[in-house]
Amino acid sequence: MELILKENVIGLGYKDDIVNVKSGYGRNYLIPTGKAVIASESAKKMLAEELKQRAHKIAKIKADAQAVADKLATIEPIVIATKVSKSGSIYGSVNNLHIAEELAKRGFEIDRKIIAVKDVKEVGSYTAVVKLHKEISVEIPFTVIAEGEEAPAPAAEAPAETPAEEQAEA
Secondary structure (H helix, E strand, O other), X not given: OEEEEOOOEOOOEOOOOEEEOOHHHHHHHXXXXXXXXXXXXXXXXXXXXXXXXXXXXXXXXXXXXXXHHHHHHOOOOXXXXXXXXXXXXXXXXXXXXXXXXXXXXXXXXXXXXXEEOOOEEEOEEEEEEEEEEOOEEEEEEEEEEEOOOOOHHHHHHHHHHHHHHHHHHO
């Protein structure tokens, strides 16, 4: 079933895209909720005319998305501290909500639904993809560390220095 989307549908497409979906999904969900209309020849002609008239607005939206992408590309890598087991695996997982919260702390109000993150269940470095526009996306590096990782590191060095000091005194 060929449909014209009237709004962005996560995982399917963006507003004014022509998409092919299974007929049940279109008939039972997209059309009744007003998210799409059937892509008849007359609807396609109306869409083409509307897109031609809105070309300058679409260009401005794309330019705004590019400006945000440029700012996001220059931020420092995000560090997320979380509870970790002794084996190095995370209790739960780090997901797009955590990335959105960290970006909000840095002054970027990004909807968590446009952030794509693979399942993060271990400590390490990863990359999240923010899809700002259908043609513009930016990769954001982030690192997951144990919640108390910085505090134990100096404590681990202190015992190493203690025997050296004892040897120096002797």
